[in-house]
Amino acid sequence: MAFRRALRRTALLGGGAVVTVFGLSQLLEYRKKQARLAHVAAEGELNIPFARELPSRAAQLSALRSKEEFDVLIVGGGTSLFTFQSDFSSGTSSRSTKLIHGGVRYLQKAIMKLDYEQYVMVKEALHERANLLEIAPHLSAPLPIMLPIYKWWQLPYYWAGIKMYDLVAGIQCLKSSYVLSKSKALELFPMLKKDKLVGAIVYYDGQHNDARMNLAIALTAARYGAAIANYTEVVSLLKRKDKEGVEQVCGARCRDLLTGEEFDVRAKCVINATGPFTDSLRKMDNQETPNICQPSAGVHIVIPGYYSPDNMGLLDPSTSDGRVIFFLPWEKMTIAGTTDTPTSVTAHPMPGEEDINFILNEIRNYLSPDVEVRRGDVLAAWSGIRPLVSDPNSKDTQSICRNHVVSISPSGMVTIAGGKWTTYRSMAEETLDAAVKEHQLSAEPCRTVGLLLEGGRGWTPTLYIRLVQDYGLEVEVAQHLASTYGTRAFDVAKMAHVTGQRWPIVGKRLVSEYGLLRPQLCNKYESVL
Template sequence: MAFRKALRRTAIMGGGAVAAAFGVSQLIEYRRAQAHVAAEADLKVPYPNELPSRAAQLAALRDTEEFDVLVVGGGATGAGCALDAVTRNLKTALVERSDFSSGTSSRSTKLIHGGVRYLQKAIMRLDYEQYMMVKEALHERANLLEIAPHLSAPLPIMLPVYKWWQLPYYWAGIKMYDLVAGIQCLKSSYVLSKTKALELFPMLKKDKLLVGAIVYYDGQHNDARMNLAIALSAARYGAAVANYTEVVHLLKNKDPQTGREVVCGARCRDVITGKEFDVKAKCVINATGPFTDSLRKMDNQETQNICQPSAGVHIVIPGYYSPDNMGLLDPATSDGRVIFFLPWEKMTIAGTTDSPTKVTAHPIPGEDDINFILTEVRNYLSPDVEVRRGDVLAAWSGIRPLVTDPNSKDTQSICRNHIVSISDSGLVTIAGGKWTTYRSMAEETLDAAVKAHGLSAEPCRTVGLMLEGAKGWAPTLYIRLVQDYGLEMEVAQHLASTYGAKAFDVAKMAQVTGQRWPIVGKRLVSEFPYIEAEVQQPVNHDGNLLDG
């Protein structure tokens, strides 16, 4: 009893200290966000209606005499850098050698989170850097939920507790998570009795060891569509954006003052046609994720690697493995990893693993990783639920571009922070980080680029800047799609949550019968709400992303 009281007193004292220390900073952040939202009204939108076709974007890349910024890499960070740059009134280009979000950015856990386990490590090890990383991520979590409400939403996540002493310990940690979030806390965490926990998560193991559960909130998002929304937003504000455009080598010239060779652009190749062309730029930003070191070696063959790639495997299993709107966190797996168990698109996602890997364009999940996840899932679910290998409907592996730490023994202990480096020739590299902090990473990268290259730029404007499809979206938008276009409710809900306010464009196409797209209103597969008009949508409205 005395031990429990001591834990509770410690939690209260720590929480009070956090609340007092960061109350003022939260108010400053709130006011700063409001200032950025007001600044959005001053931004020019060169393409308020139709976006340029991919052919037009390629022409802009070829014909523009010189860009201020050329971003290489179309994942979350690269697209974020392009959006940040173009909204600072910098002439911006972005090239991606495959589809946008075809790599790591579409292979995440689908969470927008501050990192509960990082906060635990920060407290246990008195690690201020990790603490500030969590604080920054919680700020970015709130911003991302605000600027893309159609693609993201808060998600309750249950933390089962199997020992009485763990209840105050985990409660104190989760409450600290709420306190660090401050005014940006999504919803307050709460404790559940064993009976209530089983009521909300009936698949949970019903043994005598379960003493209760704690529920906290993080965000969940459609990572691939979110990445695409960022890239589309950059294009709408005037960036020249093209996919299937790879960098062959970097261009350099001699600085007349120093005699030093400096990066001044890139030789690019249209992957579809094979044609090559030069893109000149005052500054080149390397945002290629796991391939960071490959581009750095184009700049300097002797450079040392700064990324230590780590494979994160997820599996998809049937929806009956979890409730419709409640996730599960396993905080201490058999080998110390954290496993999430989350509802997603009427299915269930389980993952992730964290192990060293080689960099490849198409990473394949290993059978050992799949079985590891299944074993952990089996440990938490009722024996009534037979966890079978045959229930794995899909699996993916994403390569995290972790920043190398020479003192770490494995990738699990590497901090998920990021670094911005500038080579002797001026190549700006952003490496590390995670999905949630893509925007702040982009802001820091552009701040460094502007300073290093003497660019004439306005302050960052991406806090509170609504992404593609967010303006005009409302939770009831799907009802209008049903009433105005006669769509099935499931199809309407899918379109609203995927395209936001742009869903009306898809719905209009679904009613049109043309020679090229004769049955665009039909479902592609009867069991899923995807319709044929969605194939036409990228060609007509997201034309900068596909060769239309």
């Protein structure tokens, strides 16, 4: 979310070379120092209207219904910027691979095809990866990912590519990649197929709780004064004629889906950040406008945790049809999935048997024959729509942009489409830069690099111990609360207090196998959602 001090009101509907010189400890200390300086720069002079308690959804809607004209109205409830017709993060933003990454395969294409645009995209994503890990430490962490090698000639080939990935990251390299022998690879990933295994390469990317990250962005926006509302849909766009008689978008007619009430939200600028449904809002502005969204589905399945180690992922860089598959540990389970399967935007499609069986077959190709991969082991499956786009300003209207596109319609509506989770912040910054320039809004430069998200301020990896000691929570429950809410976990723990009982205070779990507590369903700090 690109916050700007001078934007009065915002409505959101729906959020290498250096490594070889420094030792690891000096590198980590340098990064921590830079992060502290960035936090100071980002937060030093920012006003926080709701520093103590967030306004309720009713209060947010009251602000939206007011006669005041907002500077910016943002339509969409995903990561880019936020009214939304369902829960925040109920769409693609919660159906990702859970990775914060620069894109190893994009770097490969950049090198092999001498594609500078791909290189710039990877460079930007690696910068944003480091920033996201810093601003949401409770929701994200580095994750080692293993690339098993089954042919001798692939070892130097992939090794050079992965080291180039480290080099492009530079000072923001999470941890240096390394090569493993066959025996060491099997020790760390005993489920791997042993036959013809040469060795493995391990590199680092980030992993995050995508749904909670989206909520943290929304809550942070609300804390800094944005009016946000879920279960609120745009019925139509409001327009007025400028001095030249050209119709300009000046807001939206909205409907509260919980009550059916309709109301107008007026704004100097409307931003279309609706992801896969980008073209729907564009056609609401102008029925003749061409489609730019090329939806692509990422299909994922959830299988038992014994398919992967607790702290190591695996990358299959070349499947039978050329796609990439990840096997990643997640919430005591394993996520396996692919990207870039053509789909429709009419609704989030359910993965078909063909998709599920494809993933299972690829898993069989990499796992030991001793591990029986069964269809009955699939515990869940989902499909998230990635809004690949063609640039409306490009002469080649059929070309697909792997990055994101910011465009402005003749009526002044700003559209942000494409991109990926990792680069949400830079996408938001670029979008607001375009909005500020187009509509001559008064705003200072973006201040979100280093700006801690909700729950991140004061968080430490040992915070859960205080929850155990102060509230008598089970260790697993305390760890879950600390990694879900960050420093706000104490407020949830207080709600789990048993009247008349001082210690131990054990909150009632919703599911016995997980640390979910009943009070999480009615956490007052999420009443805004």
